[in-house]
Amino acid sequence: MNTTQDKIDAVRGAVVKRPPFCSGVVNLDNNSSKLFYERQDKTAGLLSLTSATTAQLEDLNRACLPATFQLDGRDVYHGPYIKARKLGVDHxxxxxxxxALDIVKMVRKELLEGPNQNKPIEVELYELNIYDAGSFLKVHKDTPRSEKVFASxxxxxxxxxxGGNLILRHDGEEYSFDPSNILSKAATPSAACVAFYSDVEHEIAPITSGxxxxxxxxxxxxxEKEENIDLSLGSSLAMVTRSIPEVSLLQAAIVNLLQDDHVLPDGGCFGFGFRYTYPAFTPQETDDDSDSPRSSLKDVLNQLRGSDALLKQVCDTLSLSVTAQVVIDTERDEPSLMLIPDLVDLSESQVESGWEEAVSDWxxxxxxVDWESESAGDFNEKIMWVTPRTAFPTFRTTYIIADYKRPIVAGLQGDICLVVKVGPVGRRETAGLSASTSSSRATSVDF
Ligand SMILES: O=C(O)CCC(=O)C(=O)O
Ligand SMILES: [Fe+2]
Structure with a gap:
């Protein structure tokens, strides 16, 4: 890894790359573990999904039909692709x-990012499958049964x-999910769940017994957009297993970038686009005469999730100051950006000419300026975009241009981004710079 661009790409990769699946373990009580099924002779069977005997599973296996596999639009039975049995939803x-088990919440929390995060999730039961010794399912992607399907x-x-591991492959990485191993460790009757995006290639390794x-x-x-998204998980979802501890990877990549003397030699900031949206991005409508404060971008830092949270965690460890800021393109001849530390309402504010000075004062x-921009003179503060600005957390306000004949209402629009303040070479740390005590979390990393 030599060039500065390689080092930027390494940080970007460590932030952006997330496993394409999520998994967890849920407790099942006696009621929710009941399975009713129809045998081929039309009689009914009942078993407990958490304590079925071998004889009961043999009976269920007989009730099932050979599973099919969609290949080039045709149903393929057995053969080299699939050996398993299935029961359709009507049986x-x-x-x-x-x-109720919080599985949908887990999927939203772990798999949905950015503008998709608040979309309602619908769940459609597809089928029951049973795999006995010698069964398997070869590498495939699930054939979307509708274009609205985003995951299985x-x-x-x-x-x-x-045996019977689920092996997932995506973006050059391979992940293995072994429900029998996970469930053998569960203290109470439980089920394991895994959700993965539709574009993930997967297979089931041969089942060797049971x-x-x-x-x-x-x-x-x-x-419709879902209102009041609540992501707090209740007690039924016992565990969410995430596959990669990314902290050390991201930390190493940021340290490596900061050790490069070509990177912001006089200090400046790193910009990161948000990967999730947060309630604080949407200022509450307040009554004109109410004193309740608008929501503050500072609140976002306590709401961070996924790789946004990871970034904050690593920056805290490295004593780098992180803030959420509004970013607006200025209207100057030389491209530059205005970073505003909070959501501001300028609708009552009057500007005489360009808004930049006034907004900066207020x-x-x-x-x-971009750290590589032509106009990046010695006196400008520089920003290096590590991950691109994302336009979904949008900021808007109006302001008034005080024209001598009659005032004109104009609009300002920006994005909201994570901004990491970086000190000059040799003094990269920026957290708590205004405080007199040094941070006890500071690491011994030498930039
Ligand atoms: O059972 C699993 O873990 C995956 C099943 C699967 O890939 C399928 O039915 O298409
Ligand atoms: Fe599949």
């Missing part, structure tokens, strides 16, 4: 409620078996 029933969800039950029992679902985007905003 079984359970009381499993993915919403599989729930695996604690039926004793060996029965592997699963329910598969399609996850779809609904139409808000403490400062102008920065």
């Amino acid at each position: 079984f029933a359970t009381k499993i409620d993915l919403h 969800l599989v729930i695996s039950f604690p039926t004793p078996h060996q 029965y592997r029992l699963t329910l598969t679902y399609d996850l779809l985007y609904g139409e 808000t403490g905003g400062r102008e920065v």
Whole structure:
């Protein structure tokens, strides 16, 4: 890794790259673990998904039909692609409620980013599958049954078996999900769930003994924007397993970038686009005469999730100051950006000519130029965009141009980004610079 661009790319990769799946373990009570099913002779069977006996699983296996596999639009039976059995949704029933078990919340929290985050998620049960010794499913992508489908969800039950790992491949990485291993460690009757994006290639390794029992679902985007998204997980979702501890990777990449003397030699800032949206991006409408404060961008720092949270965590460790800021393109001849430290309402404010000086005075905003821009003279503060600005957290305000004949209402629009303040070579740390005590979290990393 030699060039500065390589080092920027390494930081970007460590922030942007996330596993294409999420997984967890849910507790199932007696009621939600009941499975009712129809045998081929039309009689009904009942078993507990968390404590089925081998005889019961044999009976369920007989009730099932050979599973098919969609290949070039045709249903393929057995053969080299698939050996498994299935029961269609009209032939079984359970009381499993993915919403009540917080599985839908987990999917939203872990898989949905940016503008998709508040979309309603619909769940469609697809089929039940049972895999006995010698069963397998070869590498494939799930054939989308509708264009609204964005991911597949599989729930695996604690039926004793060996083999049958789900292997997922995406973006040059391979991940293995082994429900029988995960469930053998669970203290209470539980099921393991895994959700992965539709473009993820996957396969099921051969089952070597026992029965592997699963329910598969399609996850779809609904139409309307969901109100009051609550992402707090209740007690039924016992554990969410994430596959890669990314902290050390990101930390090493940022340190490497900061150790490069070509990078912002006189200090400046790193810019990162947000990967998630947060409630604080949407200022509450307040009554004109109410004193309640508008929501502040400082609140965002306590709401961070996923790789946004990871970035804050690493910057705190490295004593780099992180803030959420509004970024607006100025209207100057030489391109520059105005960074404003909070959401401001300028609708009552009057400007005589260009808004830049006035907004800077009112808000403490400062102008920065791209670190590689032609106009990046010695006196300008510089910004290096590590991940691109994302336009979904948008800021808007109006202001008044005080024309001598009659005032004109004009609009300002910007994005909201994470800004990491970086000191000059040799003094990169910026957190708590105005405080007299040094941060106890500071590491011994030498920039
Ligand atoms: O059971 C699993 O883990 C995955 C099932 C699967 O890939 C499918 O049914 O298409
Ligand atoms: Fe699949």
